[in-house]
Amino acid sequence: MAEVTLFRTISSPFALRIVWALKLKTIEFDTVMEDFPHKSALLLKYNPVHKKVPVFVHNGKPISESLVILEYIEETWKQTPLFPEDPMERATARFWAKFGDEKLLTSIFQSVLRKGKEQEEAKLDARKNLEYVEEQLRGKRFFGGQTIGFLDLVLGWMANLIGILEETSGQDIIKQEQCPLLFKWIQDFSEVPIIKESMPPRDKLISKFQALQQA
Numbered sequence: 001m002a003e004v005t006l007f008r009t010i011s012s013p014f015a016l017r018i019v020w021a022l023k024l025k026t027i028e029f030d031t032v033m034e035d036f037p038h039k040s041a042l043l044l045k046y047n048p049v050h051k052k053v054p055v056f057v058h059n060g061k062p063i064s065e066s067l068v069i070l071e072y073i074e075e076t077w078k079q080t081p082l083f084p085e086d087p088m089e090r091a092t093a094r095f096w097a098k099f100g101d102e103k104l105l106t107s108i109f110q111s112v113l114r115k116g117k118e119q120e121e122a123k124l125d126a127r128k129n130l131e132y133v134e135e136q137l138r139g140k141r142f143f144g145g146q147t148i149g150f151l152d153l154v155l156g157w158m159a160n161l162i163g164i165l166e167e168t169s170g171q172d173i174i175k176q177e178q179c180p181l182l183f184k185w186i187q188d189f190s191e192v193p194i195i196k197e198s199m200p201p202r203d204k205l206i207s208k209f210q211a212l213q214q215a
Helices: 013-024 041-046 066-076 087-113 116-135 150-154 157-169 180-191 202-214
Strands: 004-008 030-033 055-058 061-064
Touching: 004 013, 004 041, 013 066, 013 150, 013 157, 041 055, 055 066, 061 066, 066 087, 066 150, 087 116, 087 150, 087 157, 087 202, 116 180, 157 180, 157 202
Parallel strands: 004 030
Antiparallel strands: 004 055, 055 061
16 A cells, blocks of 8 residues: 555545645545445445545555545645644634535535425525635635635535536526625636546536435
């Protein structure tokens, strides 16, 4: 096994943020692609608690949970810093990263997967959460400023999945007139070469989320 190995799936947005971080820092790594629900023995060995990806293995020692992995990568490899230097800005980035995973992502998925009154409530929550995130871009090209940083990677699932969810659900999730800064950020982020070349195959994601919505 190489010094750095990443266990992931094609569709995991949490694993994809680790791929982006490693490439931005020019860290060589091996990839082990998992095929859920058939989990490999190594994945179960390295992540016996949650039994999910991503799992990051450095010199034979595993780390789980994507936000924890990003922090470890930043502390271990100093080139191309992902976090702001200012402690308050770092704390703010961590806050919005947690908000993105626990509030924004959940509300967007619920807005396309739920039905009836629950779906309408989820749509309102998603719109409000998107507006909160939109404010963090005011006066900036990326969440990290003029260059991609930690929060851009964490929220990068929007550039990866929003279009897929819109196509498979027939709904508009992010409208340019409502969230112009976020709309522009998705375009700019998606066109960064390292980001663009690492995006998973669109057809496979569409098939997955079509099946998810039908279920």
